[in-house]
Amino acid sequence: MDLDKIIQKIDSLSPVSITGNRLMEIISNPDSSLTEIVDVIKYDQAMTANLLRICNSAYYGLRTKVESIKQAVAYLGLNTIANAVMMGHFSKNLTAAQGGYDLNEGELWKYSVSSALIAQSLAEKRHLDNIPCLFTSALLKDIGKVILGTHIKDAFKKIILSVQNDGLTFLEAEKKILGIDHAELGAMVVEKWRFSPEMVSIIRNHHDPLKILIGDDLSISIIYLADTICMMVGIGGGADGLAYRYYQEVMDRLNFTDVDLQKTIADFWEKSKAVEELINMSGGR
Amino acid sequence: MDLVVGVGDMKVSNNPEAVIVTYALGSCIGLAIYDPFVKVGGVLHYMLPESSLDPVKAGKNPFMFGDTGIPLLFKETYKYGAVKNRLKVMVLGGAQILDQGGLFNIGNRNHTVLRKMFWKNNITIDFEEVGGTVNRTLKLEVKTGEALMKISGNELRKIPWI
Numbered sequence: 304m305d306l307d308k309i310i311q312k313i314d315s316l317s318p319v320s321i322t323g324n325r326l327m328e329i330i331s332n333p334d335s336s337l338t339e340i341v342d343v344i345k346y347d348q349a350m351t352a353n354l355l356r357i358c359n360s361a362y363y364g365l366r367t368k369v370e371s372i373k374q375a376v377a378y379l380g381l382n383t384i385a386n387a388v389m390m391g392h393f394s395k396n397l398t399a400a401q402g403g404y405d406l407n408e409g410e411l412w413k414y415s416v417s418s419a420l421i422a423q424s425l426a427e428k429r430h431l432d433n434i435p436c437l438f439t440s441a442l443l444k445d446i447g448k449v450i451l452g453t454h455i456k457d458a459f460k461k462i463i464l465s466v467q468n469d470g471l472t473f474l475e476a477e478k479k480i481l482g483i484d485h486a487e488l489g490a491m492v493v494e495k496w497r498f499s500p501e502m503v504s505i506i507r508n509h510h511d512p513l514k515i516l517i518g519d520d521l522s523i524s525i526i527y528l529a530d531t532i533c534m535m536v537g538i539g540g541g542a543d544g545l546a547y548r549y550y551q552e553v554m555d556r557l558n559f560t561d562v563d564l565q566k567t568i569a570d571f572w573e574k575s576k577a578v579e580e581l582i583n584m585s586g587g588r
Numbered sequence: 589m590d591l592v593v594g595v596g597d598m599k600v601s602n603n604p605e606a607v608i609v610t611y612a613l614g615s616c617i618g619l620a621i622y623d624p625f626v627k628v629g630g631v632l633h634y635m636l637p638e639s640s641l642d643p644v645k646a647g648k649n650p651f652m653f654g655d656t657g658i659p660l661l662f663k664e665t666y667k668y669g670a671v672k673n674r675l676k677v678m679v680l681g682g683a684q685i686l687d688q689g690g691l692f693n694i695g696n697r698n699h700t701v702l703r704k705m706f707w708k709n710n711i712t713i714d715f716e717e718v719g720g721t722v723n724r725t726l727k728l729e730v731k732t733g734e735a736l737m738k739i740s741g742n743e744l745r746k747i748p749w750i
Contacts, residue, residue, distance in 0.1 A: 405740045459741060466721070472686060534685060535694060536595060536635060537614035540723035542741025545614055547721075549688035561691035565641050568694075572596050572635060572652060573645065 306482045310491065312450045317395050319496045322347050326392070330385055330435040331499035337381035337435070341372050344388060353391035354384070362574070362581035385435035386423065389442060390416065390585040396449060397442075398586045403455030404448055404541035411449070412586045414539025415442050417578060421571055422529035429521060429557075439498075440505040441526045447489030447506075454481050459542065466546050473543035474510050486510055510547050516556065524553045536568060593618075593631045596652040600630035600664040604731040612740070613681035613724045615695035617654065617702060619661060620678040620726060622733040623670035624750060629730045632661040636694065637701040654701040677711060678735060678749050680726050682718040695719065715749035 319327070325343050329335045344350045351372060358375045359368050363383065369375045376384050397415050400408040419441040426437050455462065458480045465476035477484040490507035498506075505523050508514045512527040527550070534545045554564075571578070591599045593610040601608060610618050610633045622629040632651060639646030639653040650656035662672065682699040691697070699718050706713065715735075717724070723740040735747040 463741065470686075531685060535615040537612035537616060537723055540612035540614050540740060544720075544722040544740060545683050545685045547685055549685040549692070551689070551692070554692065561694075562641065564692060565636050565694065568635055569642055569645050569652060572649075575595070 309450060309454060309481065309483060309488070313488075313492050313495055316446075316449065316492065319392075322350060323392050324497055326385075326388060327439075327496070327498055330389075330439065331502065333433075337385055340381065340385055340388060341376060345372055350388065350391060354387050357387040357391055357581065357585050358384070360577070360581045360584045362577040364577070382423075382434040382438075386419070386438040387585075389435065389439045390419075393439075393443060394586045396446060399449070401448055401452040401541070403452035403457075403459065404543060406539060406541045409582070409586055410539040410541070411445060412539075413579075413582050414533055415445060416582050416585060417538045417571070418442075418444070418526070418529040418533045420578060420581075421532055421567065422525050424570075425525045425529060425557075425567070426521070429525075431521060431525070433522065436499070436502060437522050437525065440502045440509075440522070441529055443493060444489060444506050444509045444526065444530070445485060446492050447485035447487065450488050450492070451477065451481065451483070451485045455542070463542075472510065472548050473546040476546075512553050513550055516552070521557065524556050527553050528557060528559065532564070532567060532571070536571070593633045595633055596635050596649055598630065598632040598651045598657060598661055598664070600628065600661070600668065601730050602626065602628040602668045606730040608728045608730065609726070611725045613726065614683050615681070615698060617679060617681040617698045617718075618724065618726045619658065619702065620680075620728050620735060621661060621665055621670075622676045622728065622735075622750070623665060623668075623674050624676065624733050625671070625674050626669040627730065627733070628665050628668035628670050629728050629733065630661050630665050631726065631728055632657045634658075634698065637697040654698055655705065658702060658705055672711075675711075676714045676733065676749050677706075678726075678747060679713055679716040679718060680724045680737060683720055683722055683724070686721060715747050 329339045398412045419438045422441040423438050461480045462476040465471045474484045490503050494503045512523045589605045591606050591608045593599045599608050608631045616635045619632045634654045634657040637654050639656045646653050646656050682695040684693050684695040725738040727736040733750045736744045738744045
């Protein structure tokens with residue numbers, strides 16, 4: 304398989320706009336205030352309209368319809384506004400069907416939004432202060448699948464045999480057969496889009512969290528856990544299935560028990576109708 | 589006509605036009621039952637083993653849990669004339685992430701709760717494919733009881749259970 308050809312395909316994704324780049328700088332820079340987001344998007348009519356549509360979805364449970372960014376910020380807070388902007392901005396790259404992974408149109412987007420929402424909820428409970436970065440990393444962690452999808456289709460039999468016979472994870476089998484895996488490819492994409500080194504590292508290691516479990520930062524652990532939950536519940540369940548490695552160390556680090564796991568699944572299920580609506584709205588359907 | 593069973597959901601029908609479908613069973617269990625004599629079928633898709641986790645949620649939606657959903661699936665088919673000892677029974681799902689052990693292995697626990705209930709109630713399983721690391725989709729044609737399974741990434745295949 305020609306690795307260069309795969310990597311070249313990164314350029315086929317919809318590029319991040321200048322506004323998008325500015326937003327990424329704001330959420331990645333601890334010295335920036337999220338209020339700057341409002342200053343950036345208020346001049347972009349399409350982005351504003353998209354943001355208001357998302358904020359008015361049932362998921363956020365607003366009693367009155369918000370009609371301005373100022374109102375949206377007042378009702379939902381800056382973290383949620385930042386997350387909604389990111390959903391609106393990045394959905395176009397994640398909504399298409401991904402044949403190689405056996406995902407129909409909208410399924411990868413559903414997976415991405417669901418894991419980002421679960422990660423956000425887990426992070427808020429632990430009072431993490433970098434919610435938009437964490438949300439965006441969770442949202443885009445599988446962007447590499449968009450590039451690798453067609454190649455997976457051609458090599459699927461070999462990949463699945465490696466999973467079944469050699470005990471490899473789907474990710475390890477991608478690397479063995481295609482020379483690169485979707486996490487590495489995703490990291491290359493967001494590096495090109497000038498995401499922060501921390502976010503690039505999270506996306507590169509989202510299936511291998513132990514590699515970057517350093518200090519007190521819980522971001523990678525939370526994103527890994529949210530991904531685990533989505534896989535278990537079959538959200539956007541594709542050809543790779545649950546063939547990834549489970550790390551009890553991550554659960555221990557988060558003091559997350561099996562009861563917590565089940566409660567998180569049950570809580571997310573309760574919101575599933577509203578989540579579905581948010582997914583459709585943010586995905587432009 | 590597709591009758592879609594969502595996650596934490598159940599559908600029972602004797603409409604000969606209906607095909608009961610449930611998608612992407614990961615660690616969840618898809619339980620299908622069918623009475624070939626009165627031609628009624630039902631599918632339950634539950635996510636968690638035991639309702640003691642959250643009795644309030646179980647009250648609102650018993651199909652979320654194995655121990656509350658399973659009896660309701662059987663009872664609902666009885667309303668359509670199904671008889672317990674005629675019912676064909678199929679169990680799919682219960683997958684797990686590699687090396688997911690102990691209490692965190694919800695797929696295995698979902699399966700265990702079903703086995704215990706079936707053992708107590710003398711219910712035998714006609715077809716079962718549980719565990720592994722794959723997503724499974726299930727289709728049940730009410731008119732004939734023909735069932736199809738699709739493992740994501742693979743073709744649909746007929747299940748020998750009737």
